[in-house]
Amino acid sequence: MPDEFPQVQGGGSLIVAWQIKNKNVLVVGGGEVAAGRILSLLNADARVTVVCPSAGLNAEVRYRVSQRQVTHIDRVFLPLDVEPTKNVAMVLTAIDDPIASTRIWKYCKKLKIPANIADVPPECDFYFGSVHRDGPLQIMVSTNGNGPRIAAAIRRRIADMLPQGTGASIAKVGLLRRKLRKKVPGTGTEDIQRRMAWMSRVCDDWEADDLGELDDEDMAELVSHFETSSVPSFEDIRLKSWEKRKAGVVWDWDGSPGFAI
Template identity: 30%
Template sequence: MSKEVSGSLLLAWQVKGKHCLVIGSGDVALSRINHLIRANAKITVITGGGHIHEDIVKLHEEGVIYNLVKRNYESRDLKMYEKTSIELDGIEKLINPSHYEEIRQVVEHEVFANVCCCIDDYELSERIYYQCKFLRLPVNIADKPPLCDFYFGSMFNQDNLQIMISTNGKSPRLSKLIKDNIARQFEGIDLNKAVENLGLIRSCLRSNIVIDDDLISIDTRMNWIKQLTDYFSLKEWSHFNLTDENCRKIISYFPEFPPKDYQEFEKIISN
C-alpha cells in the first residue's frame, strides 16, 4: 500500500486591496499582519480586550492597518463591510456584463478575502472557524492545523521574488531553518533585479513580436524565453540594468537568439 501524501496546494493568493480580517493583537497576530502587509491587503484588526502589541498600534497610526477595532470579537464582524445583497437564485442571469461591476464591488470592497484568528480562547476560536465556514470565508485558526483552510509558511522575500516553505502546520521552526538556509545560498545576489530583467524581456516579447496566438506560436515564444533565461546564472542576470530599448534589441533576434557569450550580450544592450 502506497503512503498517503499529506501536502497542500501552494498558491500565490492575490489579496491586494481586498479586506482581510485579523482577530487578536499579540505576537502571532502581528506576524499575520506582516504577511498581509506584504500582500498589500486592506487589513482590519479586532484586538480583543487584552494588551495590544505596540507594533500593531504603530502600524495603525502609520495608516498601514485600515481599521483597528479595540474591543472583543462579535459574530457580526465577519460581515462588517457588506452592503450589497446579491441573490444567487437564477445564477445564469447573474453572469451578465451588466452585473460585473456590482460583483467586483462586493468582492473587492465588502467581503473578507480571508480571516486569521490569533487568540488563546480555543472555544471561541472553534466557534469563529465554523462561523466562517457557514459564510464560506477562508479561515486560519492559529496553532490549530485542522481548523485551517490555509497556512502561513516561512517566506523568503526579495520584492518580486517570493519563496514559501511550508510543513503544513507541523513544524514552523523547521520551515524557518530551511528558509534561512535558502537565504544564505543567495547572499549577495539581487534576485529581484534578475526577476525584473527577465520579466521586462518577456513582456517586451509579448508586446512587440506579433505572431499568431495558436498553440504552436505560444509554444515557440515560451521555449525562446526559457532558453534565453538559461543563458546566464542568477547572479549574471542580476547585474544587467535593462530598459525597454535594451529589450527591443534582445528580442530583435527572435526567433533566433542573441549571443550566448556574456560579454557579447553586454555589448548588444550597451550599444
C-alpha cells in the first residue's frame, strides 16, 4: 500500500504564485539586489515603497523613483514604516547591515508581516527564485536558498528548450477561455466542469503554434463547437472562418480588366 503513494520529501518550500497586485510592499535598500526585487514587484502590479537614503539608490532604482513607479522615503528604516495603519503586505530588505536587517525581521515577525531578508535564508518567510517570463508564462526555479546562480543556469536551460511564441500561445488560450465563459456564463459546478473539460481537450489536441495563430474569428468558430462537445482541428477551424469571411465580402466590379474589393 505505501508504494502506491508519492513519498514525502521534506526540506522543500511551498512554491505558489502570490497575487500581490495593488498591495503595499516595503523595500528597504536601493542597490542592485533591491532593484531586482523592485522590478519583480512592479511586474506583479504591487504598490512599492522604497525606504533608503538617496545616496544609496543605484541608477535603476533612482530611475524608478523619477518615473514615479515607486514611492521613495529618503531615510533609513523606522518601525513606523510597518505600523498596522500602513497595511504592509510584505517586506523585503537588501541592505549591507546584518544587525539592522535582523531588527527589521523581528519587527515583521511581531506584526506577522511576511519578510525576505536578502542573503539570510533563516530570516526569510519566502524565497525569490530565478524566473523566466514570456507574457503570461512564468517559470520559477528555486534552490531554497542554497544556490541562486545554479538556479539561474537551470532557468536559462529550460527557457532555451521552450518553443518560440509559447507565451503568445498561452495568452490566446486565456482569451479563448474568457470568450467561452462569456458565451456559456453558467456558474454551477456542472457548467464549470464542462468548460474545463472542453478547454483541456483543446489544449491536448492542438499544437501550441496553432493556438498562437488563432484570431477573433477563429475563436468564435471554435467556441461555437462547445455545445456539441466537439473539438475540430485547427485546419477545419481556419477553413470555416475563412469561408465565412469570404461570404461576407462585397465584390464591386466596374467592367474594367481589373477589379476591386
